Amino acid sequence: MNPTGSPFSIAEIGALIGDPARANILLALIGGEALTAGELAWCARVTAQTASGHLAKLTEAGLLTVKAQGRHRYFRLASPLVAQMLENMQVVASLQLPPRHRPRTRIDEALQQGRTCYDHLAGRLGVALADALVARGHVVLAEDAGAATESGAELLRRFGIEPNPRGTRRCFCKPCLDWSERRPHLAGALGAGLLKRCLDLGWIERVRDTRAVRVTDKGWDGLGEAFGIGPDALQPKREAA
Amino acid sequence: MNPTGSPFSIAEIGALIGDPARANILLALIGGEALTAGELAWCARVTAQTASGHLAKLTEAGLLTVKAQGRHRYFRLASPLVAQMLENMQVVASLQLPPRHRPRTRIDEALQQGRTCYDHLAGRLGVALADALVARGHVVLAEDAGAATESGAELLRRFGIEPNPRGTRRCFCKPCLDWSERRPHLAGALGAGLLKRCLDLGWIERVRDTRAVRVTDKGWDGLGEAFGIGPDALQPKREAA
DNA sequence: CTGAGACTTCGGCCCTGGCCGTAGCATCGG
DNA sequence: CCGATGCTACGGCCAGGGCCGAAGTCTCAG
Incomplete structure (x- = not known):
């Protein structure tokens, strides 16, 4: 749920993917592996603080799930549907x-x-x-x-x-x-x-x-x-x- | 092509969809009909000037095509792939x-x-x-x-x-x-x-x-x-x- | 030719949101 | 118990970009 308590809209999903750092994070996870917050920060080429904020938003929106293990937090895509959506966007982006x-x-x-x-x-x-x-x-x-x-x-x-x-x-x-x-x-x-x-x-x-x-x-x-x-x-x- | 001349990235596509006005425009077109700039401005609840800017960006990115007819300009989704992508994003948003x-x-x-x-x-x-x-x-x-x-x-x-x-x-x-x-x-x-x-x-x-x-x-x-x-x-x- | 309507361009306001430095918390290894 | 490591919270800086008013271009009707 977003702050308004209403369901997420397509615009909110788009805005999440619209930031380059977050897009890099999502793409790094598209293979289905779980990666730590630090690794994802490296992938996105931002500092750990910045990545942490992005990961919180993505998780809050239900695009990612997180599992804490010791001092690491492993993030992965929340569902194959998310991966499918990303691939679909890549098709459109002809990237x-x-x-x-x-x-x-x-x-x-x-x-x-x-x-x-x-x-x-x-x-x-x-x-x-x-x-x-x-x-x-x-x-x-x-x-x-x-x-x-x-x-x-x-x-x-x-x-x-x-x-x-x-x-x-x-x-x-x-x-x-x-x-x-x-x-x-x-x-x-x-x-x-x-x-x-x-x-x-x-x-x-x-x-x-x-x-x-x-x-x-x-x-x-x-x-x-x-x-x-x-x-x-x-x-x-x-x-x- | 974006200003850099490189192919559009998934983040750029996301950012385009990430604006509520643009998302409303795209959703208004998902039925496959062609709508005029003015109608789309009304759908997005912004003024004609603002909508015009959005429509230019969406068209530039290849998400929309436009056909001028008299003093109207008709916009529609550029391809069924765009519609499918949008539907896919709705799936994820509703998840x-x-x-x-x-x-x-x-x-x-x-x-x-x-x-x-x-x-x-x-x-x-x-x-x-x-x-x-x-x-x-x-x-x-x-x-x-x-x-x-x-x-x-x-x-x-x-x-x-x-x-x-x-x-x-x-x-x-x-x-x-x-x-x-x-x-x-x-x-x-x-x-x-x-x-x-x-x-x-x-x-x-x-x-x-x-x-x-x-x-x-x-x-x-x-x-x-x-x-x-x-x-x-x-x-x-x-x-x- | 003239006026009205559809749309775009330009310029300036303003605010959202990304970024990082610093600091703090939890965990692990020794 | 201590230092190192992984991650998060907070605060301040700053740019990008959405928005609208005013003005310009094009088309149509009479």
Whole structure:
């Protein structure tokens, strides 16, 4: 709702898109990824303060949604309809798409492959683990929660994680948006348990002085057997065309 | 071309639509009719001088075309693409409403039942027509194109529409998202042909001074026989849970 | 030819809104 | 507990642009 309390009008939507900084922000998000406020400020070539104001307006108008994660706030388009509208406007503008600039900052390759995120795994390793558990039907993920299926409970118990913890209020499983991969990995008690067991088993080890983790040779054997994950899981993904 | 000589950007298009007076002008033209500068000034509730400036900008940007006739200048949307973009923006603008308040927006009931969208039918009537043709296997719709089947070609030819037009590059059939119904109706040459034939046959008639259309008694007979559509097609649909 | 009507151009007023510097709050790592 | 980082709130500056009155151009009617 806008200040008047009336529904948004086409003119208000147009005015929002009409500012170059905001247009750049929207275009940066048209791929569907979630980006942080800082990255979007960089994309729009304005300072963080200025971008913050723009993002508030876009979110207020319902063009963007935001999810806070730690000290980052991840913004994404609120709906595919918004993307469709933007593409439609591009058609009318007969604009050639500017070369797709990656707003990402230089991320240490080791960190991107695998790292800890508080108490659980992140990076391509964390995402691959989440993907594997979901793909094999061991875990189901919703918007902001998740659960182990029957087969998943069985697997986890064998692996050394109690799938139905009692006496704890901690959320068992929660999807956590991975900041380098922009896809969910597993947080909550499940994520913590997986990290702990992998460390205990010597499957992965911390890299000195960083949050990065490295998979050991023994670890690849174990991860392959238990979850079907191989070293290729750590290769950078191809960009879709 | 804008002053810089570069192609128009999405932000420039947005800024044009972002002014309430210009938005009113565009919306007044979305029905496909040509209106004079004076009429558009009245629609936008600004003086003739102000409207003149707006119309110059919109024309310069390629959103409108103008044709001088005597001492009048007639403006119309430059292309169905512009109409589609505007409808798309209305979809997004109406998305912002909180779910349960949405249907209560004051959309004129007549407009919601049936209206023209540039050169084709929209509203519940337009959607019902699209639904009927698809349900009976006369038309197949894809993401952004559509085609008549063999039975559809037969039906359309009998109805007075050439299903395989030659010598024209216009897209024959395209789904166009209906902003009040949130479901596709038929645009392209097929949509234009259906509207024209329905008007010519006296099945529907325009309501004075609006984009709304009304189905005549004769029209219900014809629509029922040709496409299996009855007056209940115009009843508001129940909200799905 | 003259006057009326439709539209545009010009000039000046004014205000909205984008921008950044500074400062403040929350979170994370050590 | 401390410093660094990510983000937001506030205040002031300033330009862009919307608006209208006055005046000019073109067309039509008589």
